[in-house]
Amino acid sequence: MRRLIPTGEAARPVAFAELPPPVPEPDEALVKVEAFAPNRGETFLLEHPRPGLLPGKDVAGLVVQAAADGSGPAIGTRVAGHPAQGGWAEYAAVPTHSLAPLPDSVDSVRAAALPLAGITALRLLRTAGSLAGARVLLTGASGGVGHYVTELAVAAGAELTAVTATPERGERLAELGAEVVHEPAAAQGPFDVVLESTGGPDLPVALSKARPGGLVVWFGQASRTPATLDFFELLGGTERVTLQHFHYAGAPYGPDLATLVRLVAQDRLHPEIGRIADWTDTAGTLVDLRERRIRGKAVLLTGGTR
Template identity: 70%
Template sequence: MRTLIPTGDPRQPVAFADEPEPVPAPDEALVEVEAFAVNRGETFLLERPVPGWRPGKDVAGVVVRAAADGSGPAVGTRVVGHPPAGGWAERVAVPTRSLAVLPGAVDAVRAAALPLAGLTALRLLRAAGAVAGRRLLVTGASGGVGHYLVELAAGAEITAVTATPRRGARLLELGAAEVVHDVADARGPFDLVLESVGGAVLPVALARLAAGGTLIWFGQASRTPVALDFFDFFAGPDNATIRHFHYEGAPYADDLATLVRLVAGGRLHPEVGRVAGWGSTADALVDLRERRVRGRAVLTVGSDR
């Protein structure tokens, strides 16, 4: 079986190799991969890959072997999946609790763009509670998660922070009320801040909270540690709250099915900035790491270009 494995070389992060086909556990289905998405977090992990690790958490394809325990979809079913690893391959074993069936209206490319970013956005907003009528600030909004947040947070008054006017234009189309290119230009106060950049951005965003507001910290895309002064924090918005969030936890199947249903119904639009054959995966990873891709990058298996 052909698969992509880490090289440790930042200029060419992955290369093709031949490996045995995975042997599914009783609660796993074997999926023939049609398309997979790459994530910026994976580009960081590829800088110093753990021996034996095989990247790939966002896949779409067809079940070629159903789970032995009888759970999950039957052979021949089109699915989207979120395996723990190994998805950049011709076939991958996926727990049935991490699979959702795809209707004919949702193609493999858009489906592959859903799992990690879509699950993060959906669960983040669920953790935040009702957002309708609230003022919401989203940092790092031009990435895959940011696009989904803007669409899913219907009813909120959203200010999106993104680097360029070109990226901001799409966020306005998706429902943002305002786009700024520096968090310092965001006109608060905000009831809720969804923060994924870290570094110098978080303290500035925190200062724009309304009294009693909440900042949920779910990423550090800048890769720069946050320096938060204790006295500045307590001199800021009264009763402000900082919360940490990570999307992992409960089984993914139901939430994946929700995302698929929203796409099929035209209520959610995966922002796919690049589609290419999986022979171009290394280039896509470098461009994603260097922020040359807007939204998601999806690679199609079976086509090297």
């Protein structure tokens, strides 16, 4: 079986290797991978890969071996899945609680683009609470998570301002109903909810945009620069702001993945896919994703996709 494994090289982060197919645990199904979608965070892990790392958390494909414990979809079911690792391969073992069946109307390309970014967006918005009529600020908005958050939040009635590095990266977000600015300082607050994903100097600026009693949810550090908060500066700023750390992780993922699939099937959620390529182009795609040259998601095809 062909699988992509880390090389530790910045210019070529992965290479093909021939390895045995995975042996599923009793609660795992074996999926023939048709498409997978790397995430920018995975590109950072590949810079100094830990021993045994098998990358790949977002896949779509066909169940070729059902779980031995009787859970999950049957052989022949098309699925989207969120394995813990190992998805950049011809076959992946996926826990059945991290699978969602696909209807005929949802192709493998869009399905592969859903898991990590879509589940993060869903859970992030649940953390934010009711958004009907709320003013929301979203930083680092042009990636996969940002597009899902924007479409879902606007549909829920939020007045959303999205921060992107360039006008080009904000075009689709504006089409979805967001006001687009290019640095947090330009956002016209105050905001009921601030969703902050860049860290570094942007975090204190975003924090200052919250209304008194507002909520700031810090869910990423895409700038890769640590943030510094000055207590006395905060004390002289907006009062009673809640700053909350967020991480999407926590199984089961299947129910949230099923919700995302349903929204796509109903034409209520539209994955932003900036690149579709054969998986022989994975190394170059990972570099472009790391360097922010892809808007939204990138999807790699192993062959036989629908």
